[in-house]
Every structure is written in C-alpha cells, then in structure tokens.
Amino acid sequence: MSVAPTLLSVDGLSKSYGGVHAVRSVSFELRAGEILALIGPNGAGKSTCFDMLNGQNMPDSGRITLLGEDTVGRKPRAIWRLGVGRTFQITATFPTMTVRENVQVALVSYGRQLFNLWGSTAAYARGEAGRLLDLVGMGAYAERPCGELAYGDLKRLELAIALANQPRLLLMDEPTAGMAPRERIELMRLTARIAREQSIGVLFTEHDMDVVFEHADRILVLNRGSLIAEGSPEEVRGNREVRAIYLGEGLVYDARHREGAGA
C-alpha cells in the first residue's frame, strides 16, 4: 500500500509571550487526505500554533514545511497561494452579495483577476462557483443574498470559498463554533468526505469532543503549550494524561459514544 505524501511538517515550533510559553517545541506531520485534530484546554496554545501555520504569527524558533516549502516568515497570502485553504471562527463573507458571487470573488482572486460581475472571467467563475456550491450542498441557495443565510449554511459557504483555491491543505480554526450539535457533525462529515475524495489534508482545532472523536483520523493534544499526546482517537481516548486534563475540565468524551452510539 502506498503511503500518502506528507503535506505539512512541523518541527520544534515554539512561541513565548514574555514569560508565557504559549507553544513549546511542537512537532508533527500531516499527510494528504488525513484529518488531524488539534485539541487542548483553553490557553493550551492551539490558536498560537494555528496562527504560526497561517503566517499570521511569527515563531520564535522551529520549522514549518508546507508542500515542500519552508514557510516561516511568509505572509498569510503567500501561504494561501501555496495551496492552503482556511476557515475562521468568525465567518468572513460579503453579506450584500449573493452566495454565488461570494464564491466568484474567491475564484477570481485566486486567478489574480480583477473582479467584475459581468466580464468573461466572471462568466467562467460563475460556472465553477456553481460546481463548488453543489459540492457543499448549497447549489439551491446560489442566488440568495449571503446576509440571509442561516449560520450553518454560512459555514458551508465558507467551506466552498476555502475550496476555491484548490487547496492541498485546509486549516480550520474551530470550524463548528456557534453551530448546533447536529449541524457540527454534518459540517465535519461533509468536510471529511471532500477531503478524502480530493486527498486534501485537514488540520482543525475543535472544542467539541464528539466532532473530534467521530471525524479525526489522528488527534494532537496540547496542554500548556506542549504536545502531550498524539495518536488515533482510540489511543488518545485511552491516554491517562489526556483523561486527567479533560476530566478536570468536565469535557471528557462521553462513554455513550465509545461503541459508536453517537454516530
């Protein structure tokens, strides 16, 4: 069996703020088609780690190799251009534009064209936007103003926008924040299906353990900036240190789901 190529390799990543070691010598790899969750209690260092991968924050030390390129010091847009799609905790769409136009803007931006709703570039992007919207189950909403969308639909639109630059890697910072439990599972199921079909690697942070344990192939656990566990959901669930941290937070994965009852 062939092994999927490594998309992202992080080696000894560290960042401090004054005396606070937000991220301490974190190392891990992510392969094509793999769904990797980054979890940890509040203040564990997840966002700091994410922002360094995004190019929004500069590490004190360590290496980040993304699709074969060293990305430390590169700006977010340069990293996006390498083939990294992103979704954010707070959705960033244009509310007065239609759903389709929002995806068109992303497509045209990826092609480095000037956005013009009626030009030939827009005509091309129009068809491609429709394809992406169908992929995330939003085809029927294409002509609606984005501002009218329910929150869950907005998140699916955001996924279509993130897919517009044909990413090899998707970075999702709390993709299901603010969603109802059922919507969370559906969004991650959709993301996982698309990622596996298109061999896109996904790294996501998440507080909802049901989402994490149902959808992640592998889980990284941060605590006080350090990686304290890494492995399959089964391995992480059985890890004493992880259980101690999450029991302390009242967030331990519910035993009801162990036999797959929560799927």
Ligand SMILES: Nc1ncnc2c1ncn2[C@@H]1O[C@H](COP(=O)(O)OP(=O)(O)OP(=O)(O)O)[C@@H](O)[C@H]1O
């Ligand atoms: N800009 C900053 N200045 C000072 N301290 C910071 C800054 N950003 C993060 N920190 C500190 O670094 C540590 C890690 O924070 P970070 O936001 O990365 O954690 P997190 O795991 O994302 O937490 P949460 O789940 O609450 O979002 C915390 O102690 C936080 O207070």
